[in-house]
Amino acid sequence: MPGLGTASLRLARPSRDLAAAGRFWRDGLGLRELHRHTSEAGEHSLLMLGLPDATWHLELTLDPTGALHPTPTPDDLLVLYLAGPVPDDLVARLECCGGTRVPAHNPYWDEWGVTVEDPDGYRLVLSTRDWNNARALATS
Template sequence: MTIDPRAHLRLARPSRDLAAAEHFYTAGLGLHVLWRATAQAPGEHDLVMVGLPGAAWHLELVGGAQLAAPPAPTEQDLLVLYLAGPVGDALVARLVGAGGRRVPQGPYWDRWGVTVADPDGYRVVLSTRAWSNG
């Protein structure tokens, strides 16, 4: 079996404060809440899935009292969004206003975009470049 290039992608990250993380990704970045669940039994956790309707990817944020692993982001835990154009000051201001903080990411990404850490410290790179497969 091979992986179909159209397969849906889910990226899951733990969060100390789901409400703060949700606010960052929705009010700040402009993603939509696609699904929400509350832990109902031992071993389960609260979660909120954010993304864009119809996209082949989404971000799952997990948290709550039964969170098994706390967030442990590193400088290389990047979610890169290729915008294929300038990163607007208003977008960066919205992300910061929604609980993010602008951070340096090194010469390459600082040249080709803007990096903002979410409330848990995970980094979102807004790249001015377009994605290219080749």
């Protein structure tokens, strides 16, 4: 498929509490609020977070009926490759903003990073690995 390798990516997830999730991803991780829509008369509320120069962003949605709840498993991960040590102050900030440091379901991620669960139960892995090295391992 032409262009798939350079396509932009939106990761959409339901949330129980957009304010709590926003604190974690925006104030904790440092993503910027790119767009917010507050529901009116049965519409979904959403919060889009990312970085202005990135080709991806995270969209958190709130179902107006309250019927849809996040159901992440311990292996539903968003992995950020930092190519170096995970800053202790970043982990502390994520915890202060509603995150919980947890052991990884797959011990590989404990060896190569830190796993923090967001207020909805989704897991963020801050990997010490470099993306190019991780890609090379996956293709060898």
